[in-house]
C-alpha cells in the first residue's frame with residue numbers, strides 16, 4: 001500500500017528540496033538561483049528543513065534541545081558578528097568559479113541533493129521474498145544539508161540524515177528518514193539559518209579564518225556553546241552496547257534509536273558517560289569474539305593528536321593509549337586483527353596555519369612517506385607501537401586485517417591522488433589493494449588486487465580481524481556514482497560475482513547480513529543496498545544473495561521517497577533492537 005504521507009510530500013518541503021521525481025537540470029538551475037541569491041542576500045537563506053526543533057514528535061526527543069532565548073545584547077552581538085563575517089567572506093572567501101569539490105552545484109547535483117524528512121511510512125510494497133534473517137532494521141547514514149549553501153560546500157559538510165528500513169517478522173516493511181539532531185543542527189534550525197563553519201568546504205583561506213573567528217566569538221558571547229561541538233554525524237554507524245551511534249570524526253558520536261513506530265529519534269551526543277573527551281573516527285571496530293569496541297580518537301589541535309581506545313561490551317573504557325604523530329593526520333579508518341591494531345599515518349595532514357596564506361587546512365604532503373603502525377591490541381604504552389612505511393599508499397578505508405605468520409595483512413582501497421576528495425578535479429582511482437606489514441623485518445609490500453574502481457567495501461562482520469575470502473565493494477564508476485556491486489576474492493583479486501544496478505540506476509555501499517549465526521560459510525548471507533533510478537526518480541532497497549554467482553536479487557523494497565546517495569550503513573537484528581538502551 002502506497003504511503004499517503006509520501007504522496008502528500010511527507011510534510012512540506014522547500015521549493016528547492018524537490019520530491020522523488022526531480023529532474024537534474026531543473027534542480028541544478030534552481031539550486032544555482034538559490035545559491036546566487038544567498039550570496040547576494042545572505043540574511044534570507046533558503047530554508048530546507050521544515051520541522052522546527054520546538055515541535056513535538058519522536059525525532060525531537062534529544063538532550064541537546066533546550067536553550068534560553070538570546071537576550072537583547074546577544075541578539076545585537078549576533079547581528080554584528082554576522083555582518084562582519086559576511087563582509088570578510090565577500091572580501092576574501094569567494095572564488096569564482098568554485099572548485100568542483102566545493103561547488104554546491106556539483107556536490108549537490110541530482111540524487112546527491114537533499115530530501116525532506118519522512119515520518120515512518122508503513123506497509124511498503126515488496127517484490128520477491130525477504131529472508132527471515134533480515135528481521136530488524138537497515139539504517140544508512142549520509143549528508144543532507146538543512147539549508148541551501150550560500151557558498152562553498154563539500155559533500156561531506158551536509159547535516160547527517162538517517163534512512164531506516166524496518167523489516168518485521170510478518171513481512172511488513174516500513175521506511176523513515178530523519179535528521180540526526182546534532183547541536184549544530186538544532187541551533188541552526190532554531191535560528192533558521194546556517195552559521196556553523198563547514199569543516200571541508202568553508203574552512204579555507206581568510207574566509208575560513210573569518211568563519212572560525214565568528215564561531216568562537218559567538219561562543220564567547222553566549223550565543224552558542226562551542227563545548228557542545230559542531231559535528232554533523234553524517235558518516236558511520238555502529239551498534240554497540242545496545243546503542244546505535246551515528247558518527248563523523250568531527251565530533252563525539254550521537255546516539256540515535258528506533259521508535260516502536262519504526263521512526264528514528266535522536267537521544268543525544270554520546271561521550272561514553274564522560275569517558276570520551278574528543279572526536280571519534282567514523283569506523284570503530286567491534287571484535288566479534290569479545291564484543292569490545294576498538295577505536296581512535298582525534299584532537300587536531302594538540303599532540304598526541306590521536307588516541308587508541310578500547311571499550312568493553314558494557315561500555316566501560318578498558319584502555320587508552322596515546323598515539324603521538326608528528327602532526328595531525330586525517331585518520332578515517334583503521335583495523336584490528338586477533339592480536340594487533342593497525343593505525344594509519346598517511347599523507348593527508350591538517351595544518352590550520354595554511355588558512356592564513358589562503359589555503360586549505362587539509363593538505364596533501366607528498367614528501368611524507370605513508371606508514372602503518374602495528375601495536376598489540378592490549379598495549380599499555382605507545383612504545384609498543386611499530387611503524388612500517390608503505391610508500392604510494394592512501395587508504396581512506398581499511399576493510400579488514402589479519403595475521404599470517406610474521407605478517408599483518410591489511411585490505412583497503414588505495415586512492416590516487418590521495419587528496420582527490422578534497423582538492424582536485426582529476427578522475428580518481430580507488431584500487432582494491434593488499435598491504436603486507438612484516439613485524440620482524442619492518443618492511444612492507446603492496447599488491448593491487450583489482451583494476452576496477454572499488455570503494456566502501458563491506459564483509460561478513462563475524463570475520464573482523466580474521467582472514468577473509470570475500471569482500472563486497474561498491475563499483476565507483478563513473479566516479480563518484482556507484483553503478484554496481486562486486487564480490488571480490490581477496491586472495492586472487494578476481495571479481496567472482498557482480499551485480500550491475502542497470503541503466504541510469506546507481507547505488508552505494510553494500511551491507512552484508514549473515515543468514516545464520518555461526519557455523520555457516522563466510523558468504524552465506526545477503527547484501528543490502530539502496531538503489532536510485534535517475535530516470536524514474538524512484539528509490540528502492542535491494543536484497544542480493546551474496547552466495548549467488550550473479551549476486552542475484554532476491555527481493556526489493558519500493559521506497560516512498562527518494563533516497564540520496566550517501567555513506568555507510570548497518571543492519572541491526574530485531575533481537576538486538578529489543579535490548580536497546
Ligand SMILES: [Fe+2]
Nearest residue numbers: 235282332568
Ligand atoms: Fe567512511
